[in-house]
Amino acid sequence: MQTLQSMERKLKSADDLYTVVRTMKSLAAVSIRQYEEATRSLEEYFHCVEMGLRAALRTHPHSGRQQDPRTTLIVVFGSDQGMAGRFNEALIEFVQEHLDPQKERILIWVSGIKMHGLVEDAFGEIQHLFPLPSSAEGISTRVQEILLHFSELREKEGESRLILFHNQPAGGSTYRQNRVNLLPPDQQWLQDLGGGKWPGRQIPLYTIPWEDLFSALIGEYLFVALFRAFAASMAAENAARLTSMQRAEKNIEETKEELKLRYHTMRQNAISEELFDVISGFEALTQSERDQGLCP
Numbered sequence: 001m002q003t004l005q006s007m008e009r010k011l012k013s014a015d016d017l018y019t020v021v022r023t024m025k026s027l028a029a030v031s032i033r034q035y036e037e038a039t040r041s042l043e044e045y046f047h048c049v050e051m052g053l054r055a056a057l058r059t060h061p062h063s064g065r066q067q068d069p070r071t072t073l074i075v076v077f078g079s080d081q082g083m084a085g086r087f088n089e090a091l092i093e094f095v096q097e098h099l100d101p102q103k104e105r106i107l108i109w110v111s112g113i114k115m116h117g118l119v120e121d122a123f124g125e126i127q128h129l130f131p132l133p134s135s136a137e138g139i140s141t142r143v144q145e146i147l148l149h150f151s152e153l154r155e156k157e158g159e160s161r162l163i164l165f166h167n168q169p170a171g172g173s174t175y176r177q178n179r180v181n182l183l184p185p186d187q188q189w190l191q192d193l194g195g196g197k198w199p200g201r202q203i204p205l206y207t208i209p210w211e212d213l214f215s216a217l218i219g220e221y222l223f224v225a226l227f228r229a230f231a232a233s234m235a236a237e238n239a240a241r242l243t244s245m246q247r248a249e250k251n252i253e254e255t256k257e258e259l260k261l262r263y264h265t266m267r268q269n270a271i272s273e274e275l276f277d278v279i280s281g282f283e284a285l286t287q288s289e290r291d292q293g294l295c296p
Helices: 004-040 043-057 087-098 113-123 136-157 187-195 210-291
Strands: 071-077 105-111 128-130 160-169 175-183
Touching: 004 136, 004 210, 043 210, 071 087, 071 113, 071 136, 071 210, 087 113, 087 160, 087 175, 087 210, 105 113, 105 136, 128 136, 136 160, 136 210, 160 210, 175 210
Parallel strands: 071 105, 071 160, 105 128
Antiparallel strands: 160 175
16 A cells, blocks of 8 residues: 555655656757767768769769679668667668568678667678767767778678668657668769869869779768768667657656645545544543533
8 A cells, every 4th residue: 555655755756767857858959969060060071072073083984883792781870778769670670671681692780789689680690780989079980990891891702782771860859761872882973973064163183093083082982971870870869869758758747747646635635534533532532521520
């Protein structure tokens, strides 16, 4: 049977949990802005990379063509922490819809400990697991680590197809799934770059071998794309967590109101019972005195 003391403990626990949820809600909102700003900071740099590719492709508009790779590497970006709803599960379902492991040789890399088990259950063995960076400042280091492993893979397997799967913000506290085909580079994109009009009067020149220039620019393009995927995924994760915390906050508020109502009802009942005991005792004492003729 519940007592006033147990109800007080429940109210205290609800207050503590409410404080934690509000703190996590604030942190998620701050983190969303942090990763969105990190993505915007790369826009000018990515524009410079595109201009470099446009300059290089002016004389080699079709040099990006290559044979279809025999190996497909997919990188799946999930989360390291929970309390984000179906953030990981929704992405796994999206990956399953867009891949057929029976028709092609697929290697899988995962970023995010929480995603690791889901990917293993869906696709089997995972070749690499990369922990997520703890902040936007750590994204560059993680991207360089992935690129280093990818370079080693290409030396071993030859040219490989590279596909990214990640969640990304879709406005407010919502998100959607996204697929990015990085390698081989999209041929139409390369042709549009090489055939586009140069935005200026001076035609760009370069002195290093074209193959070295093109390879370096594609490397920078990969860096930007992976950085964007990390930042977008982590912004979406915090958006999902923000939504979960908003629901939790509402549920806790409703629970607190219910607990307060029950507490006040129990307290009033306890007071009423004490009053009834006092009145009953007074009446019994008065009746006893009357029986003894001590009072009129």
